[in-house]
Amino acid sequence: MQPSPSIGIVGAGLAGACAAFALHRQAHVEVFEATDATNQAFRATGGLFHPLMTRRARPNWQHEAALTALEQLLAEVGDQVPVRRGLLRVAFDERQAADFREAACAYPHWVQWLSPEAVRERFPQVRAPYGALWISQGGALSANRLIDVLLARSGVPVHRPVRVVDWEETSRQVLLHTDRGDTHAFDYVILAPGYGYRLHPELARLPFQAVKGQVISLAGPASLATLPLVLATVHLVPSDGLLFVGSSYEPAFTDLAPSDAQTHRLWQEATRWVPEVMQGTVVAALTGVRVIRPRRPLPVLSPLPGRQRLWLFSGLGSRGLLYAPLLASWLPEALREPERLPAAVRL
Numbered sequence: 001m002q003p004s005p006s007i008g009i010v011g012a013g014l015a016g017a018c019a020a021f022a023l024h025r026q027a028h029v030e031v032f033e034a035t036d037a038t039n040q041a042f043r044a045t046g047g048l049f050h051p052l053m054t055r056r057a058r059p060n061w062q063h064e065a066a067l068t069a070l071e072q073l074l075a076e077v078g079d080q081v082p083v084r085r086g087l088l089r090v091a092f093d094e095r096q097a098a099d100f101r102e103a104a105c106a107y108p109h110w111v112q113w114l115s116p117e118a119v120r121e122r123f124p125q126v127r128a129p130y131g132a133l134w135i136s137q138g139g140a141l142s143a144n145r146l147i148d149v150l151l152a153r154s155g156v157p158v159h160r161p162v163r164v165v166d167w168e169e170t171s172r173q174v175l176l177h178t179d180r181g182d183t184h185a186f187d188y189v190i191l192a193p194g195y196g197y198r199l200h201p202e203l204a205r206l207p208f209q210a211v212k213g214q215v216i217s218l219a220g221p222a223s224l225a226t227l228p229l230v231l232a233t234v235h236l237v238p239s240d241g242l243l244f245v246g247s248s249y250e251p252a253f254t255d256l257a258p259s260d261a262q263t264h265r266l267w268q269e270a271t272r273w274v275p276e277v278m279q280g281t282v283v284a285a286l287t288g289v290r291v292i293r294p295r296r297p298l299p300v301l302s303p304l305p306g307r308q309r310l311w312l313f314s315g316l317g318s319r320g321l322l323y324a325p326l327l328a329s330w331l332p333e334a335l336r337e338p339e340r341l342p343a344a345v346r347l
């Protein structure tokens with residue numbers, strides 16, 4: 001029997017946590033995370049997932065496999081990660097409504113078309129003048145909670161706050177150097193640093209783009225707690241007695257501070273679809289950064305160019321929940337046989 005490989009994972013975000021969970025049974029895994037646990041709790045995300053995330057409600061790349069991988073992961077973590085099921089995707093103009101009606105005909109097992117009258121009857125708080133899709137296969141969960149549970153269930157050591165500052169690959173191993181001044185050797189290393197990619201010259205030259213996003217939370221009338229999950233020009237997610245509204249999409253940004261202008265815009269947009277939101281009070285504003293491949297908007301799971309033992313898992317964009325579990329599930333085999341990975345996710 002071959003000894004289990006040792007694998008270092010850099011970054012305890014969604015990609016790193018899913019990778020740790022997928023690998024912990026076959027390998028000795030250790031995770032390095034630059035921030036402390038308190039910071040992680042404030043990572044901004046909508047927590048939404050569904051199979052028709054494009055503007056025209058067309059299926060996403062590998063949608064079936066992606067949803068299956070997410071559902072398998074959720075089944076493994078059980079009720080430790082509560083999931084709210086069903087999502088109302090409101091059309092924001094007549095053209096989008098036409099696309100949605102087509103989607104409802106093409107994918108009746110996932111989505112149902114609701115006319116404006118049907119929305120009014122079923123969800124009286126929601127304004128949907130052009131109609132909406134009811135996506136039974138969609139839902140929302142706390143990505144932060146999922147990350148915590150996956151790391152805890154894997155039982156792997158998480159070194160935090162420890163920033164990996166550099167790495168070296170030899171023919172037999174990868175050495176990780178940390179900001180504590182120590183070095184750790186592994187058979188393989190998976191870099192899952194999210195926006196941290198820009199701090200490493202080997203990653204900064206890859207064709208990624210960072211897009212800032214802001215989410216606000218509102219305390220409001222108790223009736224808001226009975227809202228369905230709504231996705232229109234913004235998303236509205238009731239959770240823990242608050243309503244989360246997001247998110248902005250800011251490709252040009254100079255800092256990560258939340259802005260009053262975006263808070264106002266998100267609130268205004270939310271009232272367009274659910275007028276009662278007007279009576280809410282903004283409690284907090286959070287920001288985060290999505291990492292995308294601009295010309296090829298698919299995630300990346302790949303050895304770095306010219307490397308064998310040093311891998312990158314990134315580029316999840318706004319579809320982290322859909323793609324992180326799927327790509328992570330490929331890892332155990334892919335580390336042995338990288339050529340079996342779909343070309344679409346390789347660098």
Ligand SMILES: Cc1cc2nc3c(=O)[nH]c(=O)nc-3n(C[C@H](O)[C@H](O)[C@H](O)COP(=O)(O)OP(=O)(O)OC[C@H]3O[C@@H](n4cnc5c(N)ncnc54)[C@H](O)[C@@H]3O)c2cc1C
Nearest residue numbers: 011013014015034046047048164193194196213288320321
């Ligand atoms: C506003 C907003 C809303 C979103 N809404 C949704 C949504 O509704 N549904 C959905 O599926 N996705 C959503 N996303 C996208 C989702 O959040 C991302 O796809 C996902 O978080 C990416 O995970 P990641 O692990 O690649 O990166 P990250 O979550 O950024 O994690 C990377 C981690 O690596 C650590 N790190 C970086 N460099 C180092 C280093 N050198 N050493 C050690 N640690 C390091 C960082 O501290 C960080 O914890 C949203 C994103 C934003 C910004």
